[in-house]
Structure formats: structure tokens, C-alpha cells
Amino acid sequence: MAATIGSDVLVTWLRLADAAIAERADELTELDAAIGDADHGTNMRRGMAAVVEAVDAGGPGGADALLKKAGMTLVSTVGGAAGPLYGTFLLRMGGALKDVGAIGSTSLADAVEAGVGGLVARGKAAEGEKTMLDAWYPALRALRGHPEDIVAATRAAADAAASGRDATEPMIATKGRASYLGERSAGHIDPGAASTAIIVDALARAVAGETA
């Protein structure tokens, strides 16, 4: 039972997230075709591939620098809503880890909370509007439920993100493109919540020791 992780685990996280997004890009695009504009999978795959390329290119280590570089890469390569949102998330998350050495469950939760704060600052949405926030908030709450065990915490967060993703299905969107559909947005899972669930699951797997 690992109590803390280092920035190497975050590197693994980004790699696992890239692989999982690439594998499920068509699925994400199909979700976006139903209630958006059919580009979310393409966008995320392009962005995560660029992130891994930037990570491979090396540079100063440390969780702070790593996540900032990843965030800036997403901002510069994704576009659309997801680029600024996920980019800001990672930038803020990195900022919160600035002076943290070994990352425990609580400091990870603090960092995710900072990231979620960035999402809200950028996107001006709240929970329940059928966006990626509906996966992030449950994930954050689950993280907080295991302050001593980062493995259990991230696994619980991944499960909560997945439930949050599923819970977006009946929602009527009031933010993002799906809001244009009004009531017709109900009955479909939000693509951003789905990509969040994939990303949080990658985090849990990296923390649990899976290698990329």
C-alpha cells in the first residue's frame, strides 16, 4: 500500500491516458456526434499524443513542471472546449503541486481540486449541467474519502468518475454544445464526462503500479 507517488507516476499517468484515449477516440467522437459536433475523440487523441511527445522530449522534471508542460501542450494543440478546459486543469493542478515533494492522497486531492477550480473559472459551468464537471466532482469527493491510501483513493475516484459519466445520460445540458439541443440532449452520455472517466481511470492504474 503506497502512501505517496512521485512525478514518474504522473508521467505514467499521462502515457496510460494517451493510450486509453487513442483506443477509445472513436467512441468519444460518436458520443459527441450525438449531442455535439463529432470531434471530441479526434481532439483528445491529437492533444494527448502531443503531450506524450512533449514529455518524451524531456526537460526539467518535477510534478509541477511536468503538468504545466502537459497543460500548455493541450492548450496549444486541442482547441475547441476541451483544449482550454483540460489544459487549464493540468496547469492549475501542476501549480498546486509546486512545493509538494512526495504526493500523498491529500495533496493529490488538493491538486485535483485546484484543477477543477480552473475548469469552473474557464468554463463557468456548475455540477449538473451535463459536462465533464459531472465526472470530476464525484471523482474529487471520492479522492477525499481515502486520505491515507492514494491507491484506494484513486481507484475510488475512477469508479466515481465512471458513475458520474453515466449519470450525465438523463441530464438536459445547459452548458457546451449539447445545450443547443435542449431536451433532445437527454438520453446521451456527455463526451467530456466520458473522457474524464478515462483519464481518471488511467490515474488510478498508474498509481496502482501499472506501467506504460
Added chain:
Amino acid sequence: MAATIGSDVLVTWLRLADAAIAERADELTELDAAIGDADHGTNMRRGMAAVVEAVDAGGPGGADALLKKAGMTLVSTVGGAAGPLYGTFLLRMGGALKDVGAIGSTSLADAVEAGVGGLVARGKAAEGEKTMLDAWYPALRALRGHPEDIVAATRAAADAAASGRDATEPMIATKGRASYLGERSAGHIDPGAASTAIIVDALARAVAGETA
């Protein structure tokens, strides 16, 4: 066994032809879709309806005047290849009947021959090029086969036109739109030959005493 017909039978001919073309317009258009531009039925229906309207509007009688009016109406309302061709046909046919009182089988054949001459002068095609000529020439030859019996002559002409129409199927077109297809034009009946068969059949029915 009628030996001659009057211009009233020609009026009936035009009416029967109009009705038959209207009924089979979609079929003609479909033939034209396969090797042309999908308008032959529409064109002929529009033209024949205008012919009947012009005939209904009355005016000086006589086979000559009647067919000239019908020909001019086709020229002014059909367009495409069929308008000038069928229009010229009727104009020339009318001209040939100028000083003919009661129309017998031979004078009818002479008039059709004049019409066919008009087709060739306008369209510069010959038999065997997969055009309406491939129905008109057999019809003309069959007409000539019964110089004494106009009913038998026109019935034979109608049958010959139908055979001529069917014989266009394997031909490779060298005139008209179908020629653009080269060898791909084989395997389809020529739409103009099909409309000619309808028109000659209407003539046989009118001569046989059918009313419109």
C-alpha cells in the same frame, strides 16, 4: 377496311399520343436516366399537352395546318433534342399533306417519309445509331408494305416501330447523349425510339377507329 382517313383522325392521333405519352412519361424518363439526362418523358409530356391545347384552341382545319401547328408547338415547348426533331417531323409531314384530300396509305407513307427526311436533315443521324430513327425507318418500311390498306399499314408500322425500339437495346450509340457513354450505352433501349413507338402505335389506333 377504311381506305382513307381525314384530318379528324389525325386530331384523334395527337390526342391518343398525348394520353399514351402522359401515361408512360415516367418510363421514358427512366430510359433517358440510364443513358441520357432523365428528361425525355417530362419533355414529351409537356410538348404533347401543349399540342392538344393548341388543337383544342381550334383554328383552320386540314391535315396540313393541323400538323404544322402541332409541329410548331413542339418546337416552342419541348426544347432539347426531341423538340426540334419531332417538331420538324410534323412540320414536314404536314407540308407533304398540303394538297392531299383524303389520306390513303401511300400518301400517309409519303408524309411520314417527308417527316423522316426532316429528322435526318435536323439531326444528321442515320439508321443504326441508336436514335428514334431506328423506330421510324422500320415503321416507314412497314407502311409501304400495305399500299391499299391504311389500317393494316399503320398497325404494321406500329409493330415495326416497337421492334425497332427493341432493336436499339444492344446498339452502341453514336448520336445523341447516349453516345457519350460509348460501349456503356449498350443494353438500354433508346428513349426516343420508345416515344416513337408510342406515337406510331397511337396513329395505328386512331386509324383503326379508336376515339380519344
Added chain:
Amino acid sequence: MKKLINSVDTVVADALAGMAAAHPDALRVDLDKHIVYRARAKEQGRVAIVSGGGSGHEPLHGGFVGPGMLDAACAGEIFTSPVPDQIIAATTAVDRGAGVLHLVKNYTGDVMNFEMAAEIAAGSGIEVATVVTNDDVAVEDSLYTAGRRGVGVTVLAEKIAGAAAEQGRPLAEVAEIATRVNANGRSMGMALTSCTVPANGKPSFDLPDDEMEIGIGIHGEPGRHREKIAPASEIAGRLVEPILAELPAGDGHGVIAFLNGMGASPLIELYVMYHEVAELLAARGVGIERRLVGNYITSLDMAGCSLTLLRADDEMLRLWDAPVNTPGLRWGA
């Protein structure tokens, strides 16, 4: 069939009414005879140009009526050439005493209807010259057939002859220039889908989801052959090569390259195609002097494109560059 129309019988009339409403200052439309005129006729003593043909190729021809291009366009029914009455009326109305050029695409129906009209107009004392365009290399040219179709070069001939007429050149010269444009221009088209003629209500030909037609015309005629769909770079080769094989060398002059959409292919795809065409021509050492990319001579709702190359001498280029002010083509004015 899905179309923005009221009924299959009124498409042409409704579209002409729409043209009239959309361009009240530039065009005058005879909604009875289906003729599009310039709002202001050109000066006395200038050659006038009349074109026309079946509808379904918009903006051709009505959209090319205006200063620097046509004086009148006769609109036939969908894919059906206009009738002589229309052509005579247009010819009579636009003649400014210097004669009228008839620009006609080479289709049996168009040629015959314009021919009948020219005979009658000439009989009433109007000098008429006729130039027939026949630039489509998909079709074999032969004395014994209907010959090549008139397609993309028609747009270029209307522009270039239009500029010559505007300069006050005599009818023989305007006709000679149009003839020269046609003689030095060649085209080739392809389709991803058939068009649907409204009165027919279904696609003129069936094309499987993974096939395209090469060598199509602008009336929903199937092409010369069918093959598997291919990347834009290969499609460009299917168009460029047969054209270059038949394009006059023309003293090594460069070309006007005209990449035309068939009606339902969006501009983004036409630009992709144009890029490939330009690369291919560069590789083949053909200089591009001018370019035109867009939907100019269409085939209803067909997806696909055609390429026209015109070996252009200096005079053609000068006339191409001259001002033109029509709904469909406009520059320098």
C-alpha cells in the same frame, strides 16, 4: 428525393423569380419567357452575347449575365435546352446593331434549338454568329458521332468573349476569340454521387458507397467508367492526365486552371482538389497563369468536380483580367 423546392414543375420558374428578387439592380428577368437580361443594356454599336441551355447548372448561364460577360441567358427546363422562341426573343432584345454571338454548348438539343433560332433571327436582319463549345475529353471527338460535350470551357469563353465584346470589337473578332478559347481548352469531370433530376425523383445512376464515376458530364449522364474511390491526389491525376494528352501545346503558353464543383461538393474539398491539381501541373511543367476554384457550372446536386485547362495566350489573359460584374463572377468592377 430531398430538395428545397415547391414542386418539380415549378423549380425553374421559382428559381428565376428568386434570381430576380436577389439581384434587382443587376438583372431583369423575363419570368414569362425565362430569359435573364442585364438591368441596363449595353451601348448601341456593341456586339451582344446570348447563351443559354438547360437549367440545373447554376450559376451558369443566368448568373453570368452582366457587364463584361453575357447580355442575356435563356433558361431551359432542367437539363433541357431552351426553345427557339426564347433564343429569338433574347437575340432580338439585346442586339445593339452590331450583331449577336450565340455561345452554345455542344449537345444535339442545344445545337438544334440555337440553329433554328439563328436561322429565324438572321431572317429578320440580325447578324448572328454561333460558337459551339466542345471541350470534354471524356468523350471521343469524331465526325461520325455527336462529338465532345461542351462543359467548363463555356464559362471561360463567356468571360473572355464578353470582355472582347465590351471593348467594342466586331462580331467576327468576338466569335474568333470564343472559337480560340474553345479550341485551346479541355475539360474532364468526375462524380462521387449522381444528381437527382427533380421530375425523375431519384438519382440518375446508382453508385456504390465506395465507387466513383470518371468522365461524367453535367447532366447526370454516367461517366465513361467506374472505379473505387481514391485519394484526391489520384483523382487529380484522373483529370489532369487525359486533359494534358489532348491540350494543344500553344507555344508553351501557361494555362488558366479552373477547378469546378458539381454542386454538392463543399469548397473545402474543391480547395483540396485544387492543391493536388496545382502540384501535378507544376510537376508536369505546365505554368498556371490564372485560377478559378468554385461552383460555376454545376449538375444539380451532384458531388464531384471537373477540371478545365485553357492554354491562354496574352490576349486571352488580358480579356480574362478585364472587369466583370455578374452575380456569379465579379472582379475589377
Added chain:
Amino acid sequence: MKKLINSVDTVVADALAGMAAAHPDALRVDLDKHIVYRARAKEQGRVAIVSGGGSGHEPLHGGFVGPGMLDAACAGEIFTSPVPDQIIAATTAVDRGAGVLHLVKNYTGDVMNFEMAAEIAAGSGIEVATVVTNDDVAVEDSLYTAGRRGVGVTVLAEKIAGAAAEQGRPLAEVAEIATRVNANGRSMGMALTSCTVPANGKPSFDLPDDEMEIGIGIHGEPGRHREKIAPASEIAGRLVEPILAELPAGDGHGVIAFLNGMGASPLIELYVMYHEVAELLAARGVGIERRLVGNYITSLDMAGCSLTLLRADDEMLRLWDAPVNTPGLRWGA
């Protein structure tokens, strides 16, 4: 999926290369950053205008770069807003010392990316003003939602603000005029077919052969509702009525009527639709001062159309009439 492309990953890059090749004298295209610039930058001391957005709406925005309209356009991936780096590069390149107007369509992604870019550009000393268009009446406007989409009015705002910038007006005035255009313009769209996003490879929504979507946007989003296909006259009502219900009365000024094709509907159908719209507006007592009919803000290969009405005061009309010389819109120059 049938498209004239090389591969789904290179569509935008290939189309931009095609634009560059097609308009070498008018445009300069940064093929690395995907930015379209004027070939000749405007004079020092003039306000510049930058727009951009996802690709797939051609000629918007790149086709509207040129004298009298935009100074630069940033092309995102298909239906994906550009990234801040592009917008910053464009803004920096076109600033002539008088500030830069960002014209942005109201989509969460576009707004956020332009916002990030404007923050950074402002930090480097460039004065940036932003006007967001949101004219689509199919979407409810509310403080608690993403709000209305920016659609057709964007074209009109780019033209009118572009003319104001060309006249040398200060940034605040140019922004005010763009804001006024947006405030007085409303749009409504409909689709006969879905578009197909290349990377998705199939239509974004399925629409039975006898149904149409009303209230669609320009990204293949399904509309607000679906109904049986209807004659053009009825479709015109579906567009005109909801627009008039929300169009400012504006002192009884007339309108600029803009009937736009979604990419795969041929011009003949757009004219049919425009005729019906003009008749309806006449019946409703709405004067039409100017008209624009054609494919200007498209949605890939979607068949359908949208209508934009702009209640135009005299200043807007004067600016609308001012010369414009871009690949997509050209008059008076």
C-alpha cells in the same frame, strides 16, 4: 463517406494549401500555423480584424480575408476552434498600432480560446477588443446556458466591421459597429441531410428520407426538432417567423436578407428559397434593403440552408456597400 480528400487527418492542411495556390496574389497562408493573411497588410494606424474558428464552414473565415473585410483568419481543425497560439500569432502579425478586433462566434470553445489569446496579446501591449456573435434564434438565450450560437450574422459583421476598419475608425467604434450588427441580426437554419465529419466517417445524425431538421447549427448538431419535408414556401415560414419574432424593430429600418446554403444545396435551390423568403417578408411588411444568396457559412457537406435578417440602419448599409475584395465576397473593387 465520400469526399474529395487525401486523408481525414490532412483535410485542413490540404485545403489551406489549395487556398494558397488558388489565390497567390490576394492571400498569404501560413501553412505551419494555419493562418490566412492578406497578401498586402493594411496601412499603419488602421484597426485590424482577426476572426477564425473551426474549419468546415468555407468560405468562412479564410475566404473573407482581404481589403474591406478581415486581416487574418485562424483555421482550426474541422469544427474545432483554433488554439490560442494561432490567434496570438495572427493578432501580433496584423496589428498596425491601432488595435485588433477579435470577431468570435459564440461557442464555448471559440470563446475560451480567443479569451486566452486576448489575455496574452493584451499582456504584450496590443489593444484587443472582442465581439462575440450570437444570432441563432433556434437556441434559447439565457444567462444560465451557453447562449445562442453565432452563425450567419458573423459574415455580415465581418463585412460591415471590415469596412469601418478600412475607413480608419478607432477600435472602439469598429467594435461598437460589430456589436450593433450582432444585436440587430438573427438567424435560423434547417437541414435536409446531416453533414459527415471526416474523422467520424459517417453522418452526424440520421435523417429519414422524408424528414428535415429545423433549428440546426453549423456543426452537424441535430436541430431543435424534426418534421416531414415540406415545400420551399413552408420551409421559408419555418425560418422567417422565428426570426421576426426576435428581430429588433429598429425604427422600422429595412433588412439585409442573407439566404445561406449549408454546403451541398445547389444554387438553384437557394434561389427558390430566396424567392419564398422575399415573398414572405413583403407580406409581413419588412423592407429588404440588400440581399446575399449563396454558400457563405457552410457545414461541410450538409444540404439545407439558413436565413439571416439584419435590421440595418443607414450606416450599416453604407458600410455594407463599401468595396470588398476577398475570395468569398467581392464588389466595388
